[in-house]
Amino acid sequence: MDAAALQQGLARWRALSNDQVARLKAVLFALCLLPLALLAWNAWNDALGANPIEAVTRTLGDWALRLLLITLTVTPLRRLTGLHWLTRLRRMLGLFTFFYAVLHFSSYLVLDQFFDWPEIAKDILKRPFITVGVMTFALLVPLAATSTNAMVRRLGGRRWQALHRSVYAIAILAVLHFWWMVKQDVTQPLIYSAVLTVLLGVRALWREQERRRQLGGAYLPQVRRGKIIPIVSRRP
Numbered sequence: 001m002d003a004a005a006l007q008q009g010l011a012r013w014r015a016l017s018n019d020q021v022a023r024l025k026a027v028l029f030a031l032c033l034l035p036l037a038l039l040a041w042n043a044w045n046d047a048l049g050a051n052p053i054e055a056v057t058r059t060l061g062d063w064a065l066r067l068l069l070i071t072l073t074v075t076p077l078r079r080l081t082g083l084h085w086l087t088r089l090r091r092m093l094g095l096f097t098f099f100y101a102v103l104h105f106s107s108y109l110v111l112d113q114f115f116d117w118p119e120i121a122k123d124i125l126k127r128p129f130i131t132v133g134v135m136t137f138a139l140l141v142p143l144a145a146t147s148t149n150a151m152v153r154r155l156g157g158r159r160w161q162a163l164h165r166s167v168y169a170i171a172i173l174a175v176l177h178f179w180w181m182v183k184q185d186v187t188q189p190l191i192y193s194a195v196l197t198v199l200l201g202v203r204a205l206w207r208e209q210e211r212r213r214q215l216g217g218a219y220l221p222q223v224r225r226g227k228i229i230p231i232v233s234r235r236p
C-alpha cells in the first residue's frame with residue numbers, strides 16, 4: 001500500500017460518525033468478552049489441560065495484562081493516526097482490564113486457595129510475585145472507582161489526571177509480577193516488557209519534545225540594551 005492510499009484510508013476512518021463509533025464500541029465490547037467465553041467453553045468441555053485451576057488463573061491474568069497494554073496503546077495510536085474517537089474506547093478497555101484482574105484475583109482466592117486466609121497472607125508476605133500482584137491490583141481499584149464522568153468532575157481534571165498517571169506504575173508492576181512468576185521460559189514476560197518499553201518510551205519522547213517546545217528559544221542568547229542576559233537568569 002502506498003502512502004497516498006494509506007492517507008486516503010486513514011481519512012475515511014477519521015471521518016467516522018458518532019453512530020459508527022458507537023457500533024465499533026459494541027463490537028469491541030463483545031471482543032473483550034471473547035477470552036472469557038472461550039475459557040468458559042473450554043472449562044465446560046473439560047479442555048483446560050492437566051491443571052485447570054492454573055489454566056483459569058493464568059488465562060485471566062494474561063488478559064488483564066494484555067488489556068492494560070492495549071489501553072496504553074490508545075493515546076499513541078490516536079496521536080500517530082489522528083483517529084480522535086479512539087479516546088472514546090479507552091475507558092471501556094481500562095474497565096475490562098479491571099474486570100479481568102478481578103476475575104484473576106477471584107480465581108486465585110477461590111479456586112487456588114479456597115479462602116484459606118492464613119495461607120493467602122503467608123503467600124502475600126513470602127512470595128514476591130504475589131506481593132507485587134496484590135499491589136498492582138490495589139492500585140487498579142482507585143482508577144476503576146474514578147472512571148465515571150461524575151468522578152472526573154468531582155476530582156477536577158488535574159487531580160484526576162494525576163491519579164490516573166499511576167497506570168504507568170501499574171503496568172510496570174504487572175509485568176514485574178509476570179517476570180517474578182516464571183521460573184524458566186521468559187519469552188512472554190520479555191515480549192510484554194518490550195511492548196511496555198515502547199509505549200512508555202514514546203510518551204517520554206513526546207513529553208521531552210513538548211518541554212523543549214515550551215521552552216522555545218529560552219536558551220538562545222538574548223541581548224537587552226546591549227548586554228547579554230545570562231542563560232541561568234532566564235531559566236523558568
Ligand code: HEM
Pocket residue numbers: 053054055057058059061062063064065068101104105108112130133134135136137140174177178181
Ligand atoms: C491480588 C492480585 C493478584 C494475585 C493474588 C495474583 C496471583 C497470580 C498467580 C497465583 C499467578 C500464577 C498462576 C498459576 O501459576 O497458577 C498469576 C499469574 C499472572 N498474573 Fe496475577 N495476580 C494478581 C494480580 C494481577 C494483575 C493485576 C495482573 C495484570 C494486570 C496480573 C497478571 C498476571 C499474569 C500476566 C500472570 C501470568 C499468566 C501466565 O503464566 O500466562 N496479576 N497471578
